[in-house]
Amino acid sequence: MNRKTVVLVEPSFYGVSFAKAAYKKGYKVVCVVSSVENPTVYGYEDVFHDLIEADIRDVNSVLKAIKESIYYNKIDALIPATDFASAITAKVAEELGLKNVTYNAAFLARNKDYAREIYKQHSVPSAKFKKVQSYDDALIAAESIGFPVVLKPTNAASSQNVFFIKDKENLYNSMKKIQEFKYTYMDFNVRDEYLIEEYLDGNEFSVELFLLDGKPILSVVTEKQTSDLPYFVETMHVLPAPINEDLEEQITLTALKALEAIGLVNGPSHVEIKVTSNGPKIIEVNGRPGGDNISSDLLKLSFGLDVFENTVNYYTDSPIDLSKKHQKGSAIAYLTSEVEGELLEIIGDKEVLEHENLSRLEITCNPGDRILIPQSSDDRLGYVITVAETSEEAKIIADQLISRLKILIKREHTQVTS
Known part of the structure; x- marks a missing residue:
């Protein structure tokens, strides 16, 4: 029996987990890429079998490259592995007669202004x-x-x-x-x-969802923390959110209403919401698993769930299992600097690595790098991921561990500890 061929469009960031999941299942993993260097750049050089090079920003280029490849008419699943190419992938899938999210839904999830118009038309609480x-x-x-x-x-x-x-x-x-x-x-x-x-003032959350024909087979709320204004950089995620059932239901129903409005009724999604004094309101909808290690780490640690494997299962018409295997709490806290300058060193990692509740520590910068007060996610310097019996405990420990990491920065000929 021939193994299934799964084609991924530009695996990157969260999308690398799709390559890992498909490869682990024994499928032939083919990646449509903008550069043959990208498997090395994004870290999936050991979990693919072949590449198809194309301009992933152009529908006709991707379609032409696939049609001219040896995989034409032999593809079992075509999956967007970056949200930037989600609408393009949907259009190509439509042309090839493959299972897909509709082009309109993918387009709306990528273009916030058009989505806001739809929310307004459908009375979805929004800014x-x-x-x-x-x-x-x-x-x-x-x-x-x-x-x-x-x-x-x-x-x-x-x-x-x-x-x-x-x-x-x-x-x-x-x-x-x-x-x-x-x-x-x-x-x-x-x-x-x-x-x-x-400006929506209030606590921020996201909802991690997986829908089949509009019905959620997975629904989990994540609590978020963001940097001080005037920026909105996410600095912590806690899963599941330590909130009461009534608020969880309100947040989830708002997310589902937004997804229904734009027609995103199958597969994974990540919906960001603020709970204002007037109730939950939509920040944005993403037609993909949650990034920032929410899906790759926190869902696995808290519930034993693999959204990426089950997304591959969805596209290949294989059985889906998103039942919770256990119940724990997990959190990720990001390392950021309060000053700018040249990084000398980050200390305290040995102590952090010894903590029994640590799942992972990653430092994503090197001595000599230019360090900024974070204005976007790109300016974060690393993270710790923790797991505990409850979300509250995981959150407290993550906050404690990230505070033990000291950033030594050279600023105007002065050494600064952040």
Whole structure:
């Protein structure tokens, strides 16, 4: 019996876990890539069998490359392994007659302004918003909504160029910066249309979901912490969120309503929400498993669940099992700096590594690197992942361990400890 062929479009970041899952199942793993160097760049050089090179930003290029490959008409599953290529992958899958998320749903999940329009039409609780292109447009929008507001790109990620705007001067300076932001990860274009949104004050959560025909077979709420304003960098995730059942239900129902509105009714999703004084409101919907180690680590540690394996199962029409194998709490805390300068050293890791509740410690920077006060996820310096009997315990331990890591920085000929 021939083994199944799974084609992944540009595995990167969270999407590397798709390659690992498919490879572990014994499938033939073929990756459509923008560069043959990418398996090394993103760390999946040992879990694929072949590459197809194409411009992953272009539907026709990906379709042509697949049709000209030896795998044409032999593909069992075509899976987007980066959310930037999700809409393109959906369109290619439609052309090839393969199971897929609809192009419209994938497009809406990637373009925040169009999604906001749909939420408004379907009465999904969401922020007030205006789409703008210039400072003049932005000022009119901000004054209409009322300061403070949030300025963000319509199709970027990882909190890149997301600004908290408190006044006109702040808006003017931030518009200049965001208009210079032309390309995001893997050279995907950043649209020259931006969002001015109502600032949602409240605690932030995400919902990790897996749907089949609109019905959730997995639903877990994650608690988040973010950096101090004016930025929105995520600094901690706790799973499951230590909240009461009533609030969990409200958050989940809001997420499901948003997914139904944009037509994302099958497969994994990661929905970000703020709980305001007027109840839960949608920040954004992502048609993929949660990144930031939520799906790759926390769901496994807390419940023994593998969303990536089950996504591969979904696309290959194999049995899906998302039943919880156990009940624990887990957390990830990110290392960030309060000052800028040249990294000399990070100390304290030996003590952290000895802790019995530590699942993993990763330092993602090196001596000599330029260190910034975090403005996006790219500016984080590492993380600790913890597991315990309860979420509260895992959260406390993660906070304690990350605080034991001391960042030594050279700033203007002065050594600083952060």
